Amino acid sequence: MHLDNEEEEYRMTLSRFESMLKTNKVLFFDSEEFESIILHYLDSGKLTLAKKALKLGQEQHPNSTSLKLVEVELLIFQNKLEAADKLLDQIEEIYPTNEEVYIQRSTVYSKKGNHLDAIESLKKALKLTEDLADVYSLLGMEYLLVDEIELAKDSFIQCLENDEEDQSALYNVIYCFDFLSENNEAIDFLTAYIDRKPYSEIAWHQLGRQYFALKNYKKAVWAFEYATLIDDQFLGAYLEKGKSLEKLKKYKEAIENYVVTLELDDPTSYVLLRIGSCYEDLNNFPQAMEYYKRAVHEDPSLDKGWLSLTDLSIKEEKYDKALMYLQKAINIDEFNDKYWLRYAVLNKTLLDFKEAEKGYKKAAELGSHIMEHWIGWADTLYVLGDYEEAINKLLQVMDFEADNADILYRLSVLFFTIENYDKGSEYLEIALTKNFEKREIIKTYFPIQWESPFVQNTIRKFTKQ
Template sequence: MHLDNEEEEYKLTLSRFESMLKTNKVLFFDSEEFENIILHYLDSGKLTLAKKALKLALEQHPNSTNLKLVEVELLVFQNKLEAADRLLDQIEEVDPSNDEVHIQRATVYSKKGNHQDAVTSLLKALTLTEDLADVHSLLGMEYLLLDEIELAKDSFINCLENDEEDQSALYNVIYCFDFLSEHNEAIDFLTSYIDKKPYSEIAWHQLGRQYYTLKNYTKAVWAFDYATLIDDQFLGAYLEKGKSLEKLKKYKEAIENYVITLELDDPTSYVLLRIGICYEVINNFPQAMEYYKRAVHEDPLLDKGWLALTDISIKEQQYEKALIYLHKAISIDEFNDRYWLRYAVLNKTLLNFKEAEKGYQKAAELGNNIIEHWIGWADTLYVLGQYDDAILKLLQAISFDSENADVLYRLAVLYITINEFEQGTKYLEQALHKDFDKKEIIKSFFPIHWENPFIQNTIKNFN
């Protein structure tokens, strides 16, 4: 009831002031009323009205220290830092023990980038103020700007010790723990905080995040459960719980939690994609396809969504459709080597060998040096009759792994194909020595060469 009366008085004060401006009548306001009026306009971004109110205020209360401090805020807001500094000097001469002088001076220092001086001013303010929580919070921010994360963490903890309700400080202290990779310490801190404030949904949510980071997904779900029990509208907790349940392979429960987030807020492409992935894992391809399509409808530039559609279409052997989706992903991120490799493999499946070769080449240009992919590239060039190029790719591949039997057998076949029997023999003998059983590669991939007397004789002589 008391707060309602204060709010009513505040509104009446604003109404009286604005009425005075319209009628040009000069009404009297006490200094606190003027202070509230000026700060209201400043917070609303109405600089002209704030300045007008300040001018009238100082005319009626020329010796008010609080109004002069509000003037400092106005000068800082306008980035008139030197003028703010001079005014603070004047105020400090009259009232040296005013904590707000040192807090405002810290703000000026911070704006100038002098964060160490800002810290010094705030430490001075700590010895004078009764509002310890706010000053510790400001100190924490300055320490963050100085990359003094440990000191920042201590300041935010001190802030919470003086004001357990300061949610910004709670987020900030956890940020510091995260930055320092002190996840177990964060869990200890949050557990202690929850002992004092068991109904803090934010603390439970942050506790779940720490357990998730440490891959303790069962405990993460437990913590997120409490967060959602305290606040059944806590979208972030449902989302994180869904992610944790995915890690525990509880895909149906994960879907349930993701769906709740869709009911609480507008759908996001990320959540729609996660639901699709869960449905795909449990082999419900129609539902997976539906959510993937919803994801790319929500965000047409979601390349991961188009890729998911590509992969599920491949699983359903709908290769032409898969290629359409893959083109979408590549058009969004043409510098992703993994997309070009899928492009190569998919086109090879569709017997589009020229396009497959293009995919392998693009992937290689983007730095892909996985030997299996270079082997696939060489196989494609072989089909295209580009034997010399295929040999070149295999020689490059063998530089990654000089004893890879798959490469050695292919080199043997290709050299024999172009009638370079000496080189063919060398690589065939190396391959047989490396892995005799893998000679079946020739029978599987190069059946027309399997009965070649030269190859058969080399294999027999090796025995």
């Protein structure tokens, strides 16, 4: 009731002031009323009205320290930092024990990038203020700006000890724990906080996040469950709970939680994608396809959505559709080597070896050096009849995999193919030495060469040794 009266008085003060401006009548307001009027306009970005209120306020209360400090805020808002500094000097000379002077000076220092000076100024304010929570919060932010994360964490903890309702400080202290990779310490801190404030949905949510980071998904679900029980509109908790349930392979329950987020707010492509993934894990491909399509409809630039459609189409052996979806993903992120590798493999499946070779080449240009894909590239070049280039690719990858039998057997086949029988026999003997069982590679992938006398003679000669 008391707060309602204050709010009503505040509205009446603003109404009286604006009425005064319209009628040009001069009405009296005390300095606190002027202060609230100026800060209201400042918060609303109405600089002209804030200046007008300050001018009138100082005319009626020329010796008001609070209005001088509001003037400092106005100067800082306008980025007139030197003027703010000079005014603070004047105020400090008269009222050296006013904590607001040091708080505002810390803001000036911070805006100038002098964060260490801002910290020292806030330390002075701490000795003078009764509102410790606000000053500790400001101090924590300054420590963050100079990467003193441990000190920032301590400051935010002090802030919460003086005001347990400060949710920003709660988020900030957990940010510090996260930054320092102190998940267990964060759990201890949150558990103690929840003991004091068991109905803090924010604390339960953050506790769930810590358990998720430690891959303790059962505990994460437990914590997120409490957050949603306290606040059944807590969208973020339902989302995180869904992710945790996915990790536990409880896909139906995960879907239920994701669906709640769709009911609480407009659908997001991320949530639609997660639901699609759950249905895919449940082998319900039609439903998975529907949600993947909804995801890309919601956000056509979501390359992961197009990729999910690609992979699901491959599972269903609908390769032409898969290629169409994959092209959409590539158009969005043409510098993703993984997409080009998929492009190569998919075109290979469709027996379009020229396009497959294009995919392998593009992936390599983008930095992909996965051995199996370079082997696939060489196999594609072999099919295209570009034997010399296929040999070059295999020799390049041998710099990293000198003893790889898959490469050695292929090199032997390629050298036999270009009628370099000495090299072919040399590489085949090395391959047989490294891994005799893998000679089946030739039989499986290169049946014509398998039947050649050069291959058979080399194998016979090797087995007689």
